[in-house]
Amino acid sequence: MSKERFQNPVVGDELKLRVFAYNSNNYRNFNSVTKVEIYAFDDEKTAANPDGRRLVQTIESADVSLDSTGQYSTSVILEQAVYTIGRYSDVWTVEVESGETEAQIENSFEIFPDLWFTSPVPVVYGFDFSFRPNKIRQGSKNYLIIDITPNVPKTSDLNRYYQNLAIVSPLKVSIEQECGECLPAEQDLRLVVDCELVELREKCVGYYYLDTTEMDCGIYNVWFQMDFGDTVHISDKQQIQIY
16 A cells, blocks of 8 residues: 555655645646656755755656546655655646646655564554544535544653554544434445545545535444554544534
8 A cells, every 4th residue: 555745654665646736726637747856855965956956766747647637646666776764855847737838846755764663562552533524514525634643651652653653554434324213224324435545644634535415414423444553443433414
């Protein structure tokens, strides 16, 4: 499974880099994406290169995917021969409108050391989940913002380790309509989201796009699942109202 740019990638990972393009508050496609250049920032700086920028990889237009209107991505294998621990930027060269001068969009990411940790006991603690908003008007298309908080003693090393688990572990979401007198009691008939992967991640936060246009008004149960090591952590059910 690939990681997002803020999921603490390490050497050897597959990293997905994304760009979202808007025009007048709507997703819009560029006329073209010419290339994506990835630069490392070295300690050796000169007057001509004050930030120590060094080109490490060029991704051609054919390897950039248009995932949906205005949503672009490309995947990079962080090969050991090319990438090391440190700071990087990905510079997207695009032609916004036909015939216009090409523009450059720069984003950043960081490659981290391997996240080794040793302990006399296995992974025994869990996580608390919360999300917002918990009330959405029917017909809205919103991102649910999911916060993950390690539920561990506040010892610095242990807390930091569990934060790293939350950052790198797969996060899944399920949503079912609350059972009422006029609804089928069978859970599979009320399930509207069945353990779907939350792909957009930023540190200990996940973003799940929820389209309510086909959902009935009412109360829904929402819960989350996170897998790490040989442990599967399933949260308590929380509720969201579609009105």
